[in-house]
Amino acid sequence: MFTVQIRDFEHWRTTARELLQRDTCPSLIQWEVEHQQGLFGDMAESHFAADVVYQQVYVSAQFLSLIEQAACYRDDAKWSVFYRLAYRIAFQEKELLNDMTDPDVARLYTMCKRVSRDKHKMKAFVRFKKMGDGSRHGENHLSDDAAVSIGNQCVAEHLVPEGLAPESLAPEDLIIEQYVAWFEPTHLIVESLATFFTQRFSNMHFAILTPDCCMYWNTKEVCFGEGVQKPDKVHDKLEELWCEYYANIFNPARVKLKAM
Amino acid sequence: MELQQKLAVLADAAKYDASCASSGSIKRNSKNGSGIGSTDQGMGICHSYAPDGRCISLLKILLTNFCIYDCSYCINRASSQIERARFTEDEVVNLTLDFYKRNYIEGLFLSSGIIQSSDYTMEQMVNIARTLRKKHDFRGYIHLKTIPDASPELLRLAGLYADRLSINIELPSKKSLKNLAPEKNSVTINQSMGFLKENINESKESRKKHATISNVNRTQKSKFIYSPAGQSTQMIVGADSSNDAKILTLSNKLYNGYQMRRVYYSAFSPIPDASLNLPAKSPPLIREHRLYQADWLLRFYGFNVNEITPIPKRLAPDMRHHNDVNQNIATPDSHSGNGMLDLDIDPKLSWAIRNRDIFPVNINTASLERLMRVPGIGAIGASKIIKSRRIRPLRVHDISRCNLSLKKIAPFIEALDANPANKYLEQANLKQYFLNLQPTQMALF
Ligand code: SF4
Secondary structure (H helix, E strand, O other), X not given: OEEEEEOOHHHHHHHHHHHHHOOOOHHHEEEEEOOOOOOOOHHHHHHHOOOOOOOOOOOOHHXXXXXXXXXXXXOOOHHHHHHHHHHXXXXXOOOHHHOOOOHHHHHHHHHHHHHHHHHHHHHHHOOXXXXXXXXXXXXXXXXXXXXXXXXXXXXXXXXXXOOOOHHHOOHHHOOOOEEEEEOOOOOOXXXXXXXXXXXXXXXXXXXXXXXOEEEEEOOOOEEEEEOOOOOOOOOOOXXXXXXXXXXXXXXXXXXXXXXX | OOHHHHHHHHHHXXXXXXXXXXXXXXXXXXXXXXXXXXXXXXXXXXXXXXXOOOEEOEEEXXXXXXXOOOOOOOOOXXXXXXXXXXXOHHHHHHHHHHHHHOOOOOEEEEEOOOOOOHHHHHHHHXXXXXXXXXXXXOOOEEEEEOOOOOOHHHHHHHHXXXXXXXXXXXXXOHHHHHHHOOOOOHHHHHHHHHHHHHHHHHHHHHXXXXXXXXXXXXXXXXXXXOOOOOEEEEEEEOOOOOOHHHHHHHHHHHHHHHOOOEEEEEEOOOOOOOOOOOOOOOOOHHHHHHHHHHHHHHHHOXXXXXXXXXXXXXXXXXXXXXXXXXXXXXXXXXXXXXXXXXXXXXXXXXXXXXXXXXOXXXXXXXXXXXXXXXXXXXXXXXXXXXXXXXXXXXXXXXXXXXXXXXXXXXXXXXXXXXXXXXXXXXXXXXXXXXXXXXXXXXXXX
16 A cells, blocks of 8 residues: 555646556555645655556546546545546446446546536626725725725735736726625635636636635636635625515515425 | 616516526637626526526516506506606616626526517617627627517517527417407517527528538638527416417427427416406416426427327317317316316326326336336436446336436336336326325426
8 A cells, every 4th residue: 555645636647647557456545635745655656666567548538527527526535536447447347437336436426416516506606796996986995904905915916917016006096897706615616617707707807715715817817826714795785786686586476386 | 766776676577577598599708808798508507596496597677667568467568557667778788787797697688568669669678788799798698578569670680689589479379369468469479480580590500601611711701690599488377268288289389380499388477456357366386387397398308299288089179270268277187188287297297197008118128218208217317227228237226326216217117127116007096106206206207
């Protein structure tokens, strides 16, 4: 038994390929997520020195896309499930993924399903609030401290176009609309949704803050930062309009439908 | 009137529209644009749920609830005593953008009462869509409900900006339309549907052509994009005496004749200050639900109307020619052959019970189509069964491994091993067996 440390999915993938090329049995490997750089175990090193048995190892594209999705799953036990599946598919049971009754396969599908549900939820339920809305008379102008601190963080670090130094910006000089959202995803999905959010809100400066990872978009570049703690509530007066809409669009004559 | 108050009135007036779908358009995003918005080819996103579990994915409002028509089932009719309001074009545009930027919605669903004339109203709706698209480069979803009798020129423009257009068929028969919506004209409604269909098809052709030539030699001519999510319509159920067979026959016609993407059924809601022409009570909401299930069977499961709502032979010709059969439909029951769906159980199960002689179906050999006719097995379930049986022959309990409800399915299938549940097929009260399952058995198919 030896320990292999990995950083992320890409790293897992290259490592797993090397191990498969050396025909390394899944039961020998313990996968761990590396939190600091450069803690590569000696045992693992020695194993990578072993001879390559197979130059090419084949798994299906479908399998790769499934594990890429499942890699967002929060439980680190996923890495050994992936490797075991890869090993069995490459060397033993090519058609394994069709066997819904296999426990590893079932686990993979469950992970994918949960991740996909979580992603869907995040797309649906992230709520942006408008920060310093640029008008000098705006009612929602970074008034409370929390807003200022999140606002400044986003502004200073990421949301302001290059060339504008943060200190030169008083809130009333911000002519750009900025939007901030706070969300707590169940799984590690923030980065995988960058394309969705940046392509949907392409011309909007926004930040999505979560406990694991934050996403910042300045209409040109996306960047990711460390997770943050839940900020205090920011008030956006549009919320009142939305609540008005929500209260009126529902037809109470239909509520019995649920009872069926 | 304050914007907030207008929103309250004009959202309230829009709540009788069943549709809130934002699906089925072309894939689009704002990456190379100057605005915001994206759509997916598949499902739209549900950003909130109403207390009844319905999805809220669009800003669904009326431009105004003033109306010069007097359709008796409609809360906005001219003679109705209600608070009236009217948005300006800019108000609708800004609300849409502001809500979209907060990720509350997928886009806008705009309809309207008729002010001054059909064309005057339709023109304002088109302007709103055009402003969103052209001035703000909005790339989210737009559904416009077209105004009856709007001119072809305006319908043509509307489709250039909208993802989906709709025209309500309103009632299941011409006669009912005449009675309840005297200013509306079923001929012009059908003409508009036909007009939309032609444009939608032309657009499809153009996009197809574009896709095939673009790799070789991109011509100057741009694609013609017209209402890419097609057209839909809505029918009110329970405001007249039409039975389910009639409703489904009409739906079938709309699907085949006009290539409707969806027919929405809206159980008639009694409205305050109602006209005397109307029933005082709404039909059971479960009826609407069963119609949706039946509609699904028509579109995706290869059923035809006669299988779903069988009519005794001697009654059939009569029903075909006659539009409004004034029979007593107070206690609908599929077994009496009055063309109504069984309210107690879903239409596929009801069909299977009537046709139990073709069961059990062998899950190891049956075709996909055949499997999909088994109550409790849907399209996904059927394909899981087919995938799994390639690996090894299935036993009865493997059904639950495919995430399907064994209890509902068991009487109708056979597998590698013996299946004691088949004995229920012999029992006269097969329906009762399923009624007993129901508290825990909520799956639709
Ligand atoms: S035209 Fe439309 S809004 Fe006007 S009364 Fe008829 S259904 Fe209602």
